[in-house]
Amino acid sequence: MEKAEAGEGGDADSYQKLRQIYRDIQTGAKAFLTAEYGMCVKFIAVFGFAMIFFVANVDGRWDFKIGALTAFSFVVGGVTSMISGYIGMMIAVFTNARCTMTATLSPDAVAWKESFNVAFRGGAVMGFALSGLGILVLYFLICMYVTVFDVASEAIKLFECVAGFGLGGSAIAMFGRVGGGIYTKAADVGADLAGKVVAGIPEDDPRNPATIADNVGDNVGDVAGMGSDLFGSFAEATCAALVIAAQSHDLVSAGWDTLIFPLYISAVGILVCAAVSFVATDLKPVRDEAEIEQVLTTQLALTTIGMTVVMYPICATFLPSTFYLGARSTFAASCANATGNSKCVTNGPFHAFCCISAGLWGGLIIGFVTEYFTSHSYSPVREVARSTETGAATNIIYGLALGYKSTIVPAGILSGIVFASFSLMDMYGVSLAALGMLGTLSTCLAIDVYGPICDNAGGIAEMAELPETVREKTDALDAAGNTTAAIGKGFAIGSAALVSLALTAAFVTRTSVLDHGVNMLNPVVFAFLLIGSMLPYWFSAMTMKSVGVAAMEMVKEVKRQFDTIPGLLEGSPGHAPPDHARCIKISTDASLREMVPPAILVMTSPIATGIFFGVEAVIGLLAGGLVSGVQLAISASNTGGAWDNAKKYVEKGGLFIDMPKRDNVTGEIIRDELGSPVLISVRQRKGSDCHKAAVVGDTVGDPLKDTSGPALNILMKLMAIISLVFADYFMSINNGQGFLNVPRQAF
C-alpha cells in the first residue's frame, strides 16, 4: 500500500489512528448487533412458539403439522435475515477503512478508481451474499416441504407454510430498520448537535465522543437495516407469488417449474446483476469525480435492460400459454362466459413478461425521479438551497413542499403498474411486478451500501487526521452515494408497496373474500381504511420522537464528557481520550428500548383487527396503511435527501446570494456579469447564515429519511404478511367476521 501523497501530519501516526478507529467501529457494531439479535432471538422463539398454535387452528380443527412447519419457516426466515445483516455489516466495516486507505493513493486517477472500486465491491458483496443466501435457503426450504406435502393436491398448504419465511425475514427487518434507524440517527443528530450547539466544533471531529457511535450507526442503519429491509421484500414478494400461484389449478398441474417460476425470476436477476457489475469495476472504471454518479446510474440502467432482455425467454420457457388463475374450475369452463375476467390468461408468457417489465422499468423510473428530487444537480434541490437565503424556516417549508411534490410521479407509476399487471394477470400479475422490481436487487443493494461505506470512509479520514485531499475524495464519493442511496430508497418504497399489495392479494385469495369482492363501502372496511391510513402517522410519530429523545440523551452525555474530561474540548496535547463506549451504549440502549413500541404497533394492529373485526376489516386496514404509507414514506425520504444535498450544495460553494452593497459581508465577493455596483453576489460557504439554515434542514431530514421514512416500508409489508400467515386463524373465528361478528355488507 502506498503512502498518502501529501503529508501534513505524521503519516504513521495517522495510520495508527485509522487502525484504532476501525477497531472501535467494529467493536461498537458487533456490540450493537449482538444486543439487537439477542432481542430478536427471544422474539423469534416466543412468537414462533405462539405461531404453532395460532396457525394450526384451521376452521376449528387443529393441524399441528401446518403450525409447526409455518413456525419453522418463520425461524429460518428470521435467522437468514440476521445472518445477511451480519455479513453485510461486517463487510461494510472492513470496507470503510480500506476505502479511506485507497483514497490516499497517488496519482489521483488510481485513487479514484481504487477507492470507488473498494466501496462498490463492498456493496456488491453484500448485495450478492444477501440475495444469493435468501434464494438458496428459500429453495431448500421448499424442497424440504415438498417431501411432506403432496404438491398436486396440497400446494396451497405447502406455500402457506413457506410464507412463514417471509414473515420471519420481515419481522427481523422491522427490528433492523427501526432499531438501526433510531441508533444511527440518534448518534448522527446527537453528534451533530453536540458538536455544533454545545462545543462549536465541526462534524466528525475526533474530540467529539459521539463520532464513533455515528460511524457505527451508518453501518448499523444504512447497511444492516437496508439489507434486512430488502431481504424482507424479496422473501415476501416470492412468498406472495408462490401462494397466489398455488391457488391456480392450472399452474399447479402444469408442473413444478411453472409453480416455482417466481424463484427463477430472482435467480436470473442475480446472474444479470453479476454480469453487469464488471462494467463498473473493470470495463469502464471511474477515473475522476465527475464519473462516479454516472457509473452508478449506468449500472442500474444496464441491469434493467439486461433483465428485460432475458426475461421473455424465461417466461416462455416456464409458463404455459393459457391458464386460469383460480382453483375451482378448469380454464375453458371458467372463461367461457366471463369476458374481462383478469383471471383468464390467454397469452401467459407475454403477459408475465409485461408484468415483470412494468415492475423493472417502473422501479427504474421511480429511482430516477427520486434522483431528480434529491440530487443537487437538478433544480428542485437548488431551489431548496436558495431558500436558505431567508433562513431555516423557508428552507423547511421548501423542503417539505418538495417532498410532497415528489410523490406525484411515483404514485402515478405505482398505480399504473397495479392497473396494468392486475388487468393482465390478476393478483398474480401484481406479485410478478413486485418480483420484477426486485429483479435488480443485487445491483440496488450494491449501490445502496456503497453510500454509507464512502460516508464512513470520510468520517474515518477526518478522525484519523488524514490530509485534506483524502477527505475531498471521500466526500465526492459520498455525494454520489447520497444520490444513489436516494434511488435505492425509491426502489425500496416502490417495491414495498407492490409487495404489500401482492401480500394483501394473497390474503384476499386465501380468505376467499374475493369471491364476492371487498366492498369499500362496507362500514367496517371504510372505517378500517381510515384507521389504516392513520397508522403510518402514528408509527412515524413514534420513530421520530424516539430519535429526538435518544439524540437529546446523546447531547447530554457529550456535554457531560466535555465538562468532566479535562482538556478534551480544548484539544490540549495529551488529554484523556473521549469515552466512545458510553456514547455507543446510549445509542444501543435507546434503540433497543425505542424499537419495541413501534414494532408492537405494527404487529398487533392486523392481528387484533382480524381477531375482533374480521378479515374485511383487515383488508381495509392493509389498503389504508398501504396508500397512506407510500406517500408518507416517499415524501419523508425525499425531503430528507433534498435537505442533505442542499446542505452539501452550499458546502461545495454552489450557492450565490445577491446582497445590497451596504451589507457587511465576509468571504469571496463576486461582481455580477454587468459589473453593476449595487448588488454583490456572495458565494455561501460553511459557516455562512445560509449554511446554518441548511444544517437545520439536514438535521430535521435525518430521522425523516433514515428512520421513519424507510421504516414505513416495513410497516406496509409486515402488516400484510402477518395477516397472510394468520389468515386461516382469522377465518376460524365466526367465519372470518371476528369475535364481534361484524356483518358482511349485503349487496
Added chain:
Amino acid sequence: MEKAEAGEGGDADSYQKLRQIYRDIQTGAKAFLTAEYGMCVKFIAVFGFAMIFFVANVDGRWDFKIGALTAFSFVVGGVTSMISGYIGMMIAVFTNARCTMTATLSPDAVAWKESFNVAFRGGAVMGFALSGLGILVLYFLICMYVTVFDVASEAIKLFECVAGFGLGGSAIAMFGRVGGGIYTKAADVGADLAGKVVAGIPEDDPRNPATIADNVGDNVGDVAGMGSDLFGSFAEATCAALVIAAQSHDLVSAGWDTLIFPLYISAVGILVCAAVSFVATDLKPVRDEAEIEQVLTTQLALTTIGMTVVMYPICATFLPSTFYLGARSTFAASCANATGNSKCVTNGPFHAFCCISAGLWGGLIIGFVTEYFTSHSYSPVREVARSTETGAATNIIYGLALGYKSTIVPAGILSGIVFASFSLMDMYGVSLAALGMLGTLSTCLAIDVYGPICDNAGGIAEMAELPETVREKTDALDAAGNTTAAIGKGFAIGSAALVSLALTAAFVTRTSVLDHGVNMLNPVVFAFLLIGSMLPYWFSAMTMKSVGVAAMEMVKEVKRQFDTIPGLLEGSPGHAPPDHARCIKISTDASLREMVPPAILVMTSPIATGIFFGVEAVIGLLAGGLVSGVQLAISASNTGGAWDNAKKYVEKGGLFIDMPKRDNVTGEIIRDELGSPVLISVRQRKGSDCHKAAVVGDTVGDPLKDTSGPALNILMKLMAIISLVFADYFMSINNGQGFLNVPRQAF
C-alpha cells in the same frame, strides 16, 4: 369611550393612528375581496354555463331543465358564499379596531369583559349571519324547485339540482381558503422574515411596510376563508343528506317535513347556539385572563349538550319509525330476507338521534384532542418548547412528530362515527352525523373568528403605539383564541371528512354502483385509491410552495422600501411612511395567481377520472383523497398550532433551561430548588436562542396550519361534490365505465 389608563405616548396621536390603520386595513381587505370575487364571478359564469350542458346530458338524452336548474343552484351557492365571506370580513375589520379600543378601558375587569365581548360578538355575528343566510337561501331554493318538480316522483332530480348549491358554495370556498390562505401567510411570513431577518425589528413594528398586509391577511384568510369553508361544509352536508333521503321511497312518501328533515337539524342548531351565546357575554362574563379559554370551551360544550337534548324530540317529530333507505321496493319486502342490511331502519328517530349525537360529540372530542395537542397548557406543546433547547432542528422534529401523533384519536373517532352511523342508517346515517357535527356551526364560527379579531387587535395596538398594557391584554385574548382556533380547525377537518364521505355516499347511490358494491380490489379502484391518496400531497406542495414564493417576493419588497425610503428603517422623525399599498398588492397578486393551479387540480381530477376511467375510478379517487387528506390535514394543522403556541409559551416565560454555570448567560437567573451551585435554571424569553428556534417552528407552521392544512378540507369536499353533480354525465359515458371503457371487475 374612556381613554387609555397609562399614557406613555400622546393619546390623541395614538387614536389618530388607530383610525388610520383601521382605514388602511379596510381598504386593503376590500381591495383583495374585490379582486378575488372578480375572479370568482368569472369562474362562476364560465363553469356555470358549461354545467348547463354537462349536467343536462343524462343517459344520452338532453334535459336542459336539469342542467339549467343545477347551474342556477350553483350560481346561488357561489353568490351566497361570497356574500357570507364579505359580511364576515367587514364585521371582523370593524371589530378589530373596536377590540383594541375597549382593551384601553379601565379598570381592568371592565377592559377584559368589554374587549372579550366585542371580539366574541363580532365572531358571533359572522357565525349567525353565515349559517342563517345559508339555511334561508337553501330553503327558498328548494321551495322554488318544488314548483318545478313533482316531489313524489321527482325528488331525486329535485335534490340533484339543489346539490349545485353545495358545489357553488364549495367552489368559492376553494378560492377563499386557498387564495386567502396564501394571502395571509405570504404577508405574515413575509412580514416576519422581513422584519427579523432583514431589519432586525419586531413583529408588527409600524415601520415594517408589510404589517398592514399581514393584518388584512388575518381577516382575509382566517375569517373570510374559514367562513366560506364552513359554509361549504354546511351546504354540502345538507345537500348530501337531501340527495340520499330522496333515494328512499319511504322517506319521500312520508311527507315533506320528513324529506327536508336535514334542514331542521341545522335550523335548530342556530337557535341552540344563539341561546348559549348569552352565557359567555352576559350570564358569566369574562373578568380576567384566566377565564377566557374556559369561557370559550364552555360555550362549545354547552352548545353540544343543548343540541343533544333537543335533538331527540326533533327526530321523533319528523322521522317515521320504520323505513327503508332504498328506491326499488317497500320496506317489508326488502328487509324480509336481508338480515344485517343497514338500509332497513327499524327505529328511525332513535337511530337518527344516535347518528346526530355521534357527530356532535365526536366533533367535541376531536376539538378537545386538538386543544390538548396545540395548547401550551398541556405537556405536548411544552415538550416541543423544551426541544428548542437543542435548536431549531429538534423543535421541527418534535413538532412534526406531535402532528403525526395527533391524528390517532381523531382518525379513531371518525372511523367509529362512520362505522356506527353507517351500521345504523347506511349512508343516510353518515350524512346525519356530518350534520350533527355541524350543528354547533354558529358557535364554532364565533369562536374561530374571535381568534383573528384579537390577533389583529394586538397588531393594531402595536402599530398605533398604544401602551404596553393594552398589548398584554390583546395578547392574552389572542392566546386563548389560538387554542380555540385549533379546536375550530379540528371541527372543520372532522366535519369535512364526514361531509366528503356523505357526498361520496350520495355519489355511489346516484350511480347505482352500490347495487353490486365497490370492489376495492378491482384494479382501477385500487389504482385510483393510490392516486387519490397522493392528491393531498400534490395539493399541499402547491400551496406551501406558493406561500414560500409570495413570502420571498414580500421580503424583497420590504428590503427595497427600507433601502429606498430615507429614514424609514432608522425610524427618524418625520420620515416618509412605508408604502403599505405595494405590499398589499404583492399579497393580492400572488394569492390570485397562485390559487389557480391548486383549484384546477382539485376540480379537474374527479372530472377527468370520471370521463376517462368511469365511476368506480372516481370512488377510488374520492376514498383515497379522503383517507389520506384527513391525516395530512390534521397533522399539518396541529403541528402548526403547536409550534405557534410553543413560541408563545417561550415568550411568556414558561420555559426554563438548565445550563452549566460556565455558560455566559444573560437575563433572569433562578437557582434550582436545592440551591445547587452547578446548574442554573435560566428563564428563556424573547431574543434567547430557544426563542429564535421557536420562531423558526412558528414560521414553518404558518403555511401548514393556515394554508395547506385547512385547504385540504376543501379538497376532500370539493372533489366529492363535483363528482356528485357530474354523476349523471359520468354514467352517460359507456354506462359509467368512461371513454376508456374500463371493465368492471367480475365477482
